[in-house]
Amino acid sequence: MGFDEAGAKALMEITSRPDLVFMRGEGSWLEDHNGKRYLDFVQGWAVNSLGHCPPEVVRALTDQAQRLINPSPAFYNQPAMDLARRLTGASCFDRVFFANSGAEANEGAIKLARKWGQLHRNGAYKIITFQHSFHGRTLATMSASGKAGWDTIFAPQVDGFPKAPLNDLDAVAALIDDQTVAIMLEPVQGEAGVIPASTEFMQGLRELTDKHGLLLIVDEVQTGMGRTGTLFGYQHSGITPDIMTLGKGIGGGVPLAALCAREEVSCFAHGDQGGTYNGNPVISAVGVAVFDALTAPGFLDAVNSRGRQLADGLNRLSEKWGMNGERGVGLLRALKLDQTDGAAIVQAAMALQPEGLLLNSPRPDLLRFMPALNVTAAEVDHMLLLLDTAIQTVRS
Numbered sequence: 505m506g507f508d509e510a511g512a513k514a515l516m517e518i519t520s521r522p523d524l525v526f527m528r529g530e531g532s533w534l535e536d537h538n539g540k541r542y543l544d545f546v547q548g549w550a551v552n553s554l555g556h557c558p559p560e561v562v563r564a565l566t567d568q569a570q571r572l573i574n575p576s577p578a579f580y581n582q583p584a585m586d587l588a589r590r591l592t593g594a595s596c597f598d599r600v601f602f603a604n605s606g607a608e609a610n611e612g613a614i615k616l617a618r619k620w621g622q623l624h625r626n627g628a629y630k631i632i633t634f635q636h637s638f639h640g641r642t643l644a645t646m647s648a649s650g651k652a653g654w655d656t657i658f659a660p661q662v663d664g665f666p667k668a669p670l671n672d673l674d675a676v677a678a679l680i681d682d683q684t685v686a687i688m689l690e691p692v693q694g695e696a697g698v699i700p701a702s703t704e705f706m707q708g709l710r711e712l713t714d715k716h717g718l719l720l721i722v723d724e725v726q727t728g729m730g731r732t733g734t735l736f737g738y739q740h741s742g743i744t745p746d747i748m749t750l751g752k753g754i755g756g757g758v759p760l761a762a763l764c765a766r767e768e769v770s771c772f773a774h775g776d777q778g779g780t781y782n783g784n785p786v787i788s789a790v791g792v793a794v795f796d797a798l799t800a801p802g803f804l805d806a807v808n809s810r811g812r813q814l815a816d817g818l819n820r821l822s823e824k825w826g827m828n829g830e831r832g833v834g835l836l837r838a839l840k841l842d843q844t845d846g847a848a849i850v851q852a853a854m855a856l857q858p859e860g861l862l863l864n865s866p867r868p869d870l871l872r873f874m875p876a877l878n879v880t881a882a883e884v885d886h887m888l889l890l891l892d893t894a895i896q897t898v899r900s
């Protein structure tokens with residue numbers, strides 16, 4: 505089958521894509537328009553928590569689609585209530601607002617914090633965020649992000665996001681003034697290259713926010729829903745945040761995100777927040793199916809076992825090739841290269857024959873691994889073999 509050049513031309517060009525069209529997927533595997541198979545350790549950027557086309561997601565979609573697709577967010581629907589109950593029952597939060605993307609959930613978190621500041625902190629509105637952080641691609645979430653160049657690309661920015669270096673409590677404290685309302689961070693910075701906030705730092709932020717009467721917001725769009733081996737990333741540090749956002753893995757591949765907050769912080773008045781598709785029953789039903797799979801007995805234990813297996817294997821490769829080791833939590837991991845050939849390794853891995861390997865290189869000297877959370881031990885071993893071959897191809 506030929507590549508659809510005209511079709512590709514009709515799409516707005518927002519990134520450089522390979523001349524491949526993926527036609528079907530199953531679990532950790534994808535198949536392109538030529539019938540070539542790829543082991544997928546990107547999974548839509550940590551989105552397909554149960555792999556490609558998991559049966560429980562397909563079943564939830566088709567069952568709910570035959571019953572009720574969209575009564576409008578002005579009315580209750582049962583799947584949204586079922587999913588909200590599950591999320592509040594499993595976390596320290598009391599209320600959930602569903603959204604369609606991580607950026608939209610974060611916009612909601614920013615609005616909620618500003619509203620809370622108007623009600624309780626004399627209109628304080630600044631939210632301290634972190635260098636190299638990533639919170640999404642809307643204007644406000646790009647302004648909250650600490651990605652290089654994002655301060656000018658669509659200037660002027662949305663005001664009120666002073667930035668501190670991660671894991672530097674004194675620097676955060678120095679940014680607090682009477683206009684500060686919250687601190688927002690990713691428990692593990694994903695796009696920045698899988699950089700965990702330390703437990704002491706998370707606990708220090710909670711103490712600092714308590715002392716100054718500020719909100720602590722965790723952006724768990726990437727770290728939430730089992731990715732780090734606990735259901736939520738904040739649970740590793742034993743703290744209780746005020747607001748959490750979820751996205752990516754919560755929908756297992758469909759557009760679902762959530763803004764979770766404690767009762768005292770859930771201060772939107774009628775009309776402050778909404779959205780046409782938010783919390784629609786079809787997508788919420790998928791969320792319920794994904795949640796139940798992730799919280800089934802033994803599931804997170806397997807995530808932790810596969811995480812250790814992946815870490816051990818990456819460390820062996822690092823030693824073999826003279827690289828700088830690996831880091832990460834659970835099944836969000838990175839291999840630290842000793843050279844800036846990340847993009848070349850990604851290319852070589854995709855081009856391997858007869859089977860390709862899909863990887864991501866968020867920085868030139870780093871490879872990121874975000875497999876399905878139900879990846880098998882054999883698939884992890886297989887990936888390590890393919891990766892070794894790809895490195896060999898690039899470096900010999």
Ligand SMILES: *Cc1c(COP(=O)(O)O)cnc(C)c1O
Pocket residue numbers: 604605606607608610638639640641690694695723724725726727751752
């Ligand atoms: C991906 C991501 C987002 C943005 O989510 P979208 O669904 O792409 O809008 C926000 N925060 C973090 C930490 C992310 O990894």
